[in-house]
Amino acid sequence: MKFIPTLVIAATVLIAPSRADETEEATEKLRQGATRYIEAFNSKDAKAIASLFLPEGEIHTASGEVVSGREAIEAQYQAIFDEDESSQAALEVGDVRFVAPGIAVEDGVVHITRADGELASYSYTALHVAQEDGSWLTARVRDEARDLAGGHAKLQALDWLIGDWLIENEGAKTYISFDWSEDGPFIDARALSESPDALNSRATMRIGWDAAKETFISWSFDIDGGHNTGTWTSAGDNAWLIRVEGVTADGERLQATRKVEVSPNGQSFTWHSQDMAINGELLPDRDIKVVKRPPSPTTDAGE
Template sequence: MTTRTTLGLALCGAAALAVAQFSTAGRPAAAPDDKAKTAAPAEAKGARAAEFVAAFDKGDAKAVAAFWTPDGDYVDQLGRRYKGRAEIEKLYAKLFAANKGAKLTVAVTSVRAVGTDAAIEDGTTQVTPAGGGATTTGTFTAVLVKKGGAWFFESVRETVAHPATHAEHFEELEWLLGDWEGEAAEKGASGVASYEWAENGNFIVSHFAATLNGEPVAGGTQWIGWDAVDKQVRSWSFYSGGGFGEAVWAKDKDAAKWTLKTTARTADGKKVSLANVITMVDADHLTWQPTQVTVDGAAAPDGPVVKMKRAK
């Protein structure tokens, strides 16, 4: 891991405290009843954020370490543990020296109170090196405690930041994952298909082929994704013969049957529309059938029901 990457990991938690409602870094907060010196919650939040940014921009390791309790700890993404302000300050001093001018952006995703003097905070971070360049991302969970009227870190844990995923929208399609073959794969017309996750779980990728007496005669690749605007599953298909198509997926109540409203273009310029119906018979069997077929606006017969089983 590069020093710049480590800097990103080490600075995640400290910035999160900037959104907590407490006073000056490294100094006790004013007594709660001292109205002349105690800011309102919103004011304290804004002032503290500005103080942290100033400490960060200056590369002030002592001020940053002061966000922790004297015996607080920090664990980075590699599992390395730094215990107490003195050790944390040494870490920041080293990192600041090697990464002058780096900028930090923090997004707090949740804050949960634990009684009146403790809280758990989750968030994400981005560190951008001086002069621009690739950012380093991370996530954190922090335990905050209130001491002497001020909030401090008791513990910060870092984890690797994973890219956003739409995997949760495909939970009712996970039964499709795996390899499928026609029950009559070696007799007459049938088909084969496979479904697998693409990287980060944002798409399911299918490779399919029509077969005749067990031999592939035509096929293609399909990418199944989530449309975040229209809130529905869509797919994009690219056929081995040169055509392509797009479909909107709609499920029945128990998600055992999906209807793919499909529009496609053939390699020779014909416009095709159809409704492909995929039905889960059980965990290891499904049927597939093209219905409501039109070619250049003219109705065509429905296709046969293809019975498929999970390949061993």
């Protein structure tokens, strides 16, 4: 069963937007509705996803397949979840436009990490319709091909990441491997952490170019379901500032500023975590040194 690369977003609002302030409020609530879809996807609740559609709602996939009606949508998602119970989703809402009274069009990208650690990203366009009771339901979601050719050229600025890296900290070791993605202009990373005092853990990251914001974006997922999104900006020669927002595996809100400083020879970089907060509670700043290592099949984070 092939994964349907679509994102469905629906939200409940009090009234259909008719003035600027109402439009702003509706836009925000539609964006919040994206979280509801992610929660339903990550909890494998196909019925909840189908309920976000109109009874006659449709999904048009990039391959030309059309899935029509709530029952068919629920069945399709249930088949997806039965095949891969561990897949996790994150999203980037790009734009919400009110094209007519009670009609909104939304564009964005959904990012899926599967049980085997494979990452995939898809664009979508969703049409939402306001209901008489003030709620919004999705009439149609359409996958569209994306022109990503320029992204690879932009990512050359981060090609120093490509390779295998090691973090050693208080007896624990983390092996990280960065490589060019096989399914688009992205840099993908896999990390394996080993500690004598705790269970091994894994995480994945994808870095891409956001043409609208003209900056790099990263999406990270850990094995327990935590995820975050980072916005990268240049901080001078061989340095990057990353603004991070996300959710831990326990459902706590994470915010942090991370600065990456690369050594002149490119064989190491320092990862400064600053202003990090969990549910608003500040945590101590941390500096971590990451050192390049020769590839080793016995410690490759991708195995």
